[in-house]
Amino acid sequence: MAKKLSRGVAVVGVGMSKFGVFPEKTSRDLFVEAFQELRQSVQKGFDPKDIEAFYMGNFSSDHFENQAHLAPIVASWVGISPVESTRIEDACASSGVALRQGVLAIASGNVDVVLVGGLEKMTDLPGAKVTDTLALAADSMFEIPAGFTFPGFYAAMATAYLDKYNADPDALLRVGIKNHENGALNEKAQFNQSIKDVMLGKQRKAEQKGLPIPQWDDEMAFLKDPKANLMIAWPLRLFDCSPVSDGAAAVLLVSEELAEKFTDEPIFVVGSGQASDGALAERASLSDIPAAAKASKRAYEMAGLTPDDIDFAEVHDCFTIAEIMATEDLGFFPRGEGWKAAMQGQTARDGSHPINTSGGLKSKGHPVGASGVGQVVEVWKQMHGLAGERQLRGKLRHALTHNVGGTGQTCVVHIFEKRN
Amino acid sequence: MTNQALHAKAFNQAIAEDQLIGSHCLVCGNISIPQRQICSNCHSDQVERIQMDGKGTLAAFTVIYVPPTSMAEAGYNAKNPYCVGIVALGEGPRISAQIIGLDLSDPETIKIGLPLKQTFVVRGEGEFAKKFLAFEPA
Numbered sequence: 136m137a138k139k140l141s142r143g144v145a146v147v148g149v150g151m152s153k154f155g156v157f158p159e160k161t162s163r164d165l166f167v168e169a170f171q172e173l174r175q176s177v178q179k180g181f182d183p184k185d186i187e188a189f190y191m192g193n194f195s196s197d198h199f200e201n202q203a204h205l206a207p208i209v210a211s212w213v214g215i216s217p218v219e220s221t222r223i224e225d226a227c228a229s230s231g232v233a234l235r236q237g238v239l240a241i242a243s244g245n246v247d248v249v250l251v252g253g254l255e256k257m258t259d260l261p262g263a264k265v266t267d268t269l270a271l272a273a274d275s276m277f278e279i280p281a282g283f284t285f286p287g288f289y290a291a292m293a294t295a296y297l298d299k300y301n302a303d304p305d306a307l308l309r310v311g312i313k314n315h316e317n318g319a320l321n322e323k324a325q326f327n328q329s330i331k332d333v334m335l336g337k338q339r340k341a342e343q344k345g346l347p348i349p350q351w352d353d354e355m356a357f358l359k360d361p362k363a364n365l366m367i368a369w370p371l372r373l374f375d376c377s378p379v380s381d382g383a384a385a386v387l388l389v390s391e392e393l394a395e396k397f398t399d400e401p402i403f404v405v406g407s408g409q410a411s412d413g414a415l416a417e418r419a420s421l422s423d424i425p426a427a428a429k430a431s432k433r434a435y436e437m438a439g440l441t442p443d444d445i446d447f448a449e450v451h452d453c454f455t456i457a458e459i460m461a462t463e464d465l466g467f468f469p470r471g472e473g474w475k476a477a478m479q480g481q482t483a484r485d486g487s488h489p490i491n492t493s494g495g496l497k498s499k500g501h502p503v504g505a506s507g508v509g510q511v512v513e514v515w516k517q518m519h520g521l522a523g524e525r526q527l528r529g530k531l532r533h534a535l536t537h538n539v540g541g542t543g544q545t546c547v548v549h550i551f552e553k554r555n
Numbered sequence: 556m557t558n559q560a561l562h563a564k565a566f567n568q569a570i571a572e573d574q575l576i577g578s579h580c581l582v583c584g585n586i587s588i589p590q591r592q593i594c595s596n597c598h599s600d601q602v603e604r605i606q607m608d609g610k611g612t613l614a615a616f617t618v619i620y621v622p623p624t625s626m627a628e629a630g631y632n633a634k635n636p637y638c639v640g641i642v643a644l645g646e647g648p649r650i651s652a653q654i655i656g657l658d659l660s661d662p663e664t665i666k667i668g669l670p671l672k673q674t675f676v677v678r679g680e681g682e683f684a685k686k687f688l689a690f691e692p693a
Contacts, residue, residue, distance in 0.1 A: 266624075267623055282622070
């Protein structure tokens with residue numbers, strides 16, 4: 136059994152920059168934006184001087200911005216030096232792991248107020264260099280020499296999944312359509328456009344240029360057109376892949392007994408679990424992510440909850456197949472049923488298990504080191520009725536976040552509870 | 556002292572000599588590829604280097620149209636894609652490698668379970684030429 140936290144931990148405020156492509160901004164500028172929004176979100180206000188520790192997720196400022204040792208620099212830019220500041224690197228799970236370290240630091244009793252952040256500035260490098268940098272999250276001795284790219288790894292998992300369960304590959308496209316519909320309602324999303332809007336936009340553009348107007352019956356036909364939706368790594372096409380993004384996100388954690396000094400409506404971290412695994416080829420299974428199931432089991436045990444208790448979840452949909460596997464790894468659907476749930480709309484906002492109401496990594500954007508904390512921002516917004524047009528109906532008591540590093544070498548899961 | 560025959564670099568040194576190696580735990584019998592100095596099953600360091608027989612089946616694959624720099628330099632691109640897969644070896648464990656000798660014009664025709672055998676490919680030219688593990692239909 137997973138041990139309980141030694142004392143309770145609450146989230147009392149969140150903030151994020153818009154995710155997207157920002158040539159004029161560095162990662163520290165984006166984090167300043169997230170931090171300023173976080174300050175506004177704390178109901179009773181807070182003094183940055185109260186922050187006792189800063190954990191920051193970032194994958195590769197070294198390669199993306201030619202800058203290592205980023206945590207104390209970012210701390211200085213938000214004016215909190217000399218607070219202890221630590222950068223955590225676990226690929227795309229960096230800030231989910233930073234969140235866990237912040238939770239454990241408070242639970243230890245050593246500190247009461249912790250800033251957790253995530254940031255990544257990816258778009259300064261040319262595309263091929265971005266691909267090469269992301270590939271560093273895999274095993275550079277034994278996986279990359281085979282010719283794998285990140286879309287390639289998830290594509291291979293997709294072939295294993297589709298073959299094992301004789302699944303309809305259209306389910307992948309359904310995930311993309313659903314997440315773009317959610318992202319269209321999120322002003323912070325990189326692509327706040329539905330696939331239908333993208334399709335109509337392409338037709339309008341052709342018309343304006345006096346070119347032949349491409350015709351598609353519907354979004355599915357658009358997504359299956361190899362000219363409109365380029366094949367990247369079979370069977371994954373461009374619209375199965377999350378984008379290259381810049382962005383930052385931040386949350387403020389405090390010990391449970393201090394929470395009411397900050398807000399009357401905290402959300403509590405009631406479950407936290409993390410697990411690791413070897414290279415993809417070495418896994419027990421290729422059609423799921425074993426470390427995700429292990430991390431979520433620990434989080435559920437700590438929380439004393441089951442998958443049925445979770446009202447909504449933000450999962451790591453770096454590729455469409457990843458969302459389908461996640462919904463099974465997290466226990467929302469039995470093995471081999473996730474693709475059917477995606478086809479039947481069960482993961483839509485009005486479905487039985489709303490997944491990625493923010494738009495997910497696919498549509499909101501995936502500044503890799505920021506994604507884990509970015510998920511918590513959506514949990515906060517939904518639980519406080521601040522999600523605007525994408526707001527879920529009914530009382531939201533429990534939510535889950537699922538953040539994956541690499542192909543699943545690192546997985547970290549958190550469960551949140553709102554009590555009033 | 557660790558056994559140099561099991562060091563991480565030994566795998567690619569063996570590839571350069573047309574050999575596919577793994578490790579065998581003398582305590583529990585577990586076989587690993589790439590070779591390990593500590594058994595991942597029983598944590599024993601009583602581990603020996605073994606030669607794998609290089610036969611297996613296709614467990615997962617993809618055809619890559621947008622290559623990383625290293626593969627682009629080897630001549631691959633959207634019009635000349637390549638297949639990379641995960642091969643389940645006869646001894647049990649799996650390994651990642653390029654899969655050659657397949658018709659890539661319609662990836663639908665590539666089937667999981669396809670019998671494969673080890674081979675090697677050279678990428679790069681002149682002093683940059685390097686040998687890599689690959690598999691081809693058996």
